[in-house]
Amino acid sequence: MKKIFHIIDGISDWSGKLVSFLIYVGMIMLVFEVIARYFFDSPTVWAHGYSQRIFGSYFVLIGAFTLLKDAHVRVDIIYQQFSVRVRALFDILNYSLLMLWSTVLVWEGIDFFLYSWAIKETDQSALRHPVYPVKFLLVVGVSLICLQGLSKLAMSFISLIKGVQYES
Numbered sequence: 001m002k003k004i005f006h007i008i009d010g011i012s013d014w015s016g017k018l019v020s021f022l023i024y025v026g027m028i029m030l031v032f033e034v035i036a037r038y039f040f041d042s043p044t045v046w047a048h049g050y051s052q053r054i055f056g057s058y059f060v061l062i063g064a065f066t067l068l069k070d071a072h073v074r075v076d077i078i079y080q081q082f083s084v085r086v087r088a089l090f091d092i093l094n095y096s097l098l099m100l101w102s103t104v105l106v107w108e109g110i111d112f113f114l115y116s117w118a119i120k121e122t123d124q125s126a127l128r129h130p131v132y133p134v135k136f137l138l139v140v141g142v143s144l145i146c147l148q149g150l151s152k153l154a155m156s157f158i159s160l161i162k163g164v165q166y167e168s
Contacts, residue, residue, distance in 0.1 A: 001154070004151075005151050005154070005155065008147055008148060008150070008151040009068055009148075009151065011064075011144070011147065011148075012064040012065050012067070012068040012144060012147070012148045013065065013068060015061065015064060015065065015144055016062055016064065016065020016066070016068070017065070019057075019058060019061040019062050019065070020062065020065075022054050022055075022057065022058040022061075023058060025054055026051050026054040026055050026058065029047050029050060029051050029054065030047065030051055032044070032047065033047035033048070033051070045125070045126050045127055046127055046129075049123065049125050049127065049129045050129070053129070053133075053134050056134060057134055057137040057138075057141070060137065060138055060141035060142065060145075061137060061140065061141040061144070062141075063141055063142075063144065063145040064141070064144035064145045064147065064148040067145060067148045067149060067152060068148055083163075084159055084163055084164055084165055085159070085160055085163055087159075087165075088156045088157070088159040088160035089160060091152065091153075091156035091159075092153065092156045092157065092160065095149050095150075095152050095153035095156060096153065098145070098146075098149040098153075099146065099149055099150065099153060102142050102143075102145050102146035102149060103146060105138075105142045106139055106142050106143050106146060109135065109138050109139040109142060110139055112135055112138075113132060113135040113136050113138070113139055116131055116132040116135045117132040117135075117136075120132070155167065
């Protein structure tokens, strides 16, 4: 069981570190746009749309890494006051809701992506950017979150049973 948790954690860690470089791509794109717009009075047509796609993709793709590192927002000052078993119960509730949310989003996201891909959907901008790659990345990102959430849910059950904080 620990080996499975380790593999899932490795996938989340690897994907998070890889995706983290999108921040630099987005920053470079926005700096280029600002310089072009304000110093050369020549704004780009493409920078706004692509920076939205990059940052949107980044936020969903980094979710599993954030979950792995326990970096999502919670009220730790209250959470830490409880015993390991009570915290495990809270975590089981939270991860169960996460599993419900992520499963529905993956299920619907696949249909959303496949339809978008089938019609070669584009946005309303002058360049008609394709939309389906971002919809595909939504499915990938939420699938990674679901996988990491499943690992965290199983670890919470082990913590509940053993009464000690279980980590892979």
